[in-house]
Amino acid sequence: EYMKYKDPKQPINTRIKDLIGRMTLAEKIGQMTQIERQVASADVMKKYFIGSILSGGGSVPAPQASPSIWVSMVNEFQKGALSTRLGIPMIYGIDAVHGNNNVYNATLFPHNVGLGATRDPDLIKRIGEATALEVRATGIQYTFAPCIAVCRDPRWGRCYESYSEDHTVVQQMTDIILGLQGEIPVNHTKGVPYVAGKDKVAACAKHFVGDGGTHNGINENNTIIDEHGLLSIHMPPYYDSIIKGVATIMVSYSSLNGVKMHANHDLVTGYLKSKLHFRGFVISDWLGIDRITSPPGENYTYSVQAGINAGIDMVMVPYNYTDYIDDLTSLVHKGIVNMNRIDDAVRRILRVKFTMGLFENPLADLSFADQLGKKEHRELAREAVRKSLVLLKNGNPPNQQFLPLPKKARRILVAGSHASNLGYQCGGWSIQWMGSSGDITTGTTILDAIKSTVADSTPVVYSENPDESFMKHNDFSFAIVVVGEPPYSETVGDSTDLTILDPGPDTIRTVCSAVKCVVVIVSGRPVVIEPYVPLMEALVAAWLPGTEGQGVADVLFGDYGFTGKLPRTWFKSVDQLPMNVGDPHYDPLYPFGFGLAINSS
Numbered sequence: 182e183y184m185k186y187k188d189p190k191q192p193i194n195t196r197i198k199d200l201i202g203r204m205t206l207a208e209k210i211g212q213m214t215q216i217e218r219q220v221a222s223a224d225v226m227k228k229y230f231i232g233s234i235l236s237g238g239g240s241v242p243a244p245q246a247s248p249s250i251w252v253s254m255v256n257e258f259q260k261g262a263l264s265t266r267l268g269i270p271m272i273y274g275i276d277a278v279h280g281n282n283n284v285y286n287a288t289l290f291p292h293n294v295g296l297g298a299t300r301d302p303d304l305i306k307r308i309g310e311a312t313a314l315e316v317r318a319t320g321i322q323y324t325f326a327p328c329i330a331v332c333r334d335p336r337w338g339r340c341y342e343s344y345s346e347d348h349t350v351v352q353q354m355t356d357i358i359l360g361l362q363g364e365i366p367v368n369h370t371k372g373v374p375y376v377a378g379k380d381k382v383a384a385c386a387k388h389f390v391g392d393g394g395t396h397n398g399i400n401e402n403n404t405i406i407d408e409h410g411l412l413s414i415h416m417p418p419y420y421d422s423i424i425k426g427v428a429t430i431m432v433s434y435s436s437l438n439g440v441k442m443h444a445n446h447d448l449v450t451g452y453l454k455s456k457l458h459f460r461g462f463v464i465s466d467w468l469g470i471d472r473i474t475s476p477p478g479e480n481y482t483y484s485v486q487a488g489i490n491a492g493i494d495m496v497m498v499p500y501n502y503t504d505y506i507d508d509l510t511s512l513v514h515k516g517i518v519n520m521n522r523i524d525d526a527v528r529r530i531l532r533v534k535f536t537m538g539l540f541e542n543p544l545a546d547l548s549f550a551d552q553l554g555k556k557e558h559r560e561l562a563r564e565a566v567r568k569s570l571v572l573l574k575n576g577n578p579p580n581q582q583f584l585p586l587p588k589k590a591r592r593i594l595v596a597g598s599h600a601s602n603l604g605y606q607c608g609g610w611s612i613q614w615m616g617s618s619g620d621i622t623t624g625t626t627i628l629d630a631i632k633s634t635v636a637d638s639t640p641v642v643y644s645e646n647p648d649e650s651f652m653k654h655n656d657f658s659f660a661i662v663v664v665g666e667p668p669y670s671e672t673v674g675d676s677t678d679l680t681i682l683d684p685g686p687d688t689i690r691t692v693c694s695a696v697k698c699v700v701v702i703v704s705g706r707p708v709v710i711e712p713y714v715p716l717m718e719a720l721v722a723a724w725l726p727g728t729e730g731q732g733v734a735d736v737l738f739g740d741y742g743f744t745g746k747l748p749r750t751w752f753k754s755v756d757q758l759p760m761n762v763g764d765p766h767y768d769p770l771y772p773f774g775f776g777l778a779i780n781s782s
């Protein structure tokens with residue numbers, strides 16, 4: 182029979198009111214539950230009224246799964262959700278944080294630190310548009326991006342997920358939300374989520390709040406800061422995200438002045454919802470409520486109580502969903518969690534699902550399958566790589582500039598651990614959660630890019646880590662040395678020494694003392710380079726460029742100029758950290774905003 186909530190001509194508030202009025206407590210709590218795909222099935226969706234599923238980092242239906250395998254999996258789960266009494270569609274989330282990066286053949290864009298170096302919000306918006314299409318290619322409607330952390334200490338393992346140490350740069354880059362979700366209509370009410378349609382995805386501003394400000398950059402640790410510091414450094418990107426209609430916001434594992442963010446009612450409810458009028462839904466991080474206690478999970482019922490009462494609307498459980506559902510149900514029956522809190526959470530979740538048209542189009546098809554890794558997106562990524570490169574040194578006085586390199590040369594040496602390693606140039610969150618070495622997906626290594634850029638008559642010799650006799654017995658016009666950091670994510674990436682991967686320093690010393698060289702650093706953040714700078718003719722920061730290494734060669738050989746500017750301070754020594762632009766004692770090797778320019782030839 183006719184039910185208002187099923188009628189797309191009804192105003193969204195009417196649909197929400199009608200639907201929520203029909204829902205049982207079990208159906209409401211089901212909407213507040215997000216489970217990992219490994220424990221999901223059509224039956225589980227139906228039996229527990231589950232509202233959302235996610236792929237954790239690297240969680241794929243099959244190795245190198247095609248769009249059709251992804252779509253079949255998502256649709257299978259969706260059919261389970263649609264077979265429930267009220268037929269509320271589920272929403273499937275994934276970390277598409279630099280393209281749809283879990284998916285083989287997807288275009289992997291530069292990580293956020295490199296995008297910050299471009300200072301080009303329009304480019305970032307176009308990346309959001311392309312990413313939305315490549316996420317929809319797999320039938321997925323929701324990404325846990327953008328990370329809008331303001332990383333204040335490069336020792337943090339997630340600093341590459343942060344656009345900049347300067348909140349104004351991060352605020353600019355929230356334009357990616359307009360690409361992912363669609364441009365907001367002129368008269369759109371501030372704070373209300375907006376997702377334009379089937380070629381767009383719901384986004385997620387994360388991790389609320391102060392994730393990039395933890396003590397010594399220790400992941401998930403304590404951000405010790407006064408209110409002025411919080412509101413002037415870490416909070417501003419949330420204003421911009423909310424104005425741009427972001428559909429969801431993820432809470433940070435970290436603590437604020439000793440209070441776990443996942444249990445922080447003042448900030449999640451008091452500030453984000455009441456003061457900033459955020460009307461989308463707040464989602465926890467993975468096991469985020471478990472980590473409210475130490476040890477994690479010590480008192481799960483308390484975790485559920487504290488997280489939900491703080492204002493979390495959907496919990497990324499991700500595995501023990503029956504415990505979560507049982508605990509929350511009993512907390513409501515005991516009146517410890519108020520029904521109004523449950524209704525607020527469900528209303529927010531339904532608002533996102535209604536506004537994005539999920540009730541009208543719950544099932545995916547293969548109409549976007551050809552978007553995955555398509556040429557135009559790879560060309561866009563290549564443009565982003567070009568614009569992300571920062572030229573830190575060019576020539577040793579009194580010589581003229583060393584870059585751009587000539588395409589015609591007698592013989593070119595390419596060396597270094599990162600020259601011919603697609604996995605290294607993609608970094609973390611690439612096919613695997615923590616990324617990995619080697620041919621992880623389709624793309625162009627920096628070495629291949631160089632080979633296809635130089636003149637046919639110019640020989641390119643590759644040696645990953647040549648020794649002195651090799652250098653002595655070979656004659657090269659110049660060398661390109663590509664070194665940097667191995668892939669990492671989250672706590673594994675925390676570092677106290679920020680050194681480049683061995684044998685990088687040796688490669689620099691051996692090659693650059695024998696022949697004029699340019700060093701290209703592939704890293705998620707500034708690393709120790711100061712001791713080696715005198716040895717090299719030129720130095721380029723390439724960050725984590727992703728699959729389209731061609732962009733690096735485009736600029737090294739002068740087809741395009743260097744335009745990138747440091748999004749982060751480059752320290753001389755780790756003993757100086759934390760050190761950010763605006764600090765009283767500011768003595769960097771290269772300051773925030775630095776970048777030598779070369780006009781394209």
Ligand SMILES: OC[C@@H]1[C@@H](O)[C@H](O)[C@@H](O)c2nc(-c3ccccc3)cn21
Pocket residue numbers: 236237238276325387466467671
């Ligand atoms: O992938 C989902 C979310 C992601 O969106 C968050 O940014 C990130 O903090 C995160 N860490 C884990 C995660 C952490 C430890 C073990 C397994 C998974 C999962 N997730």
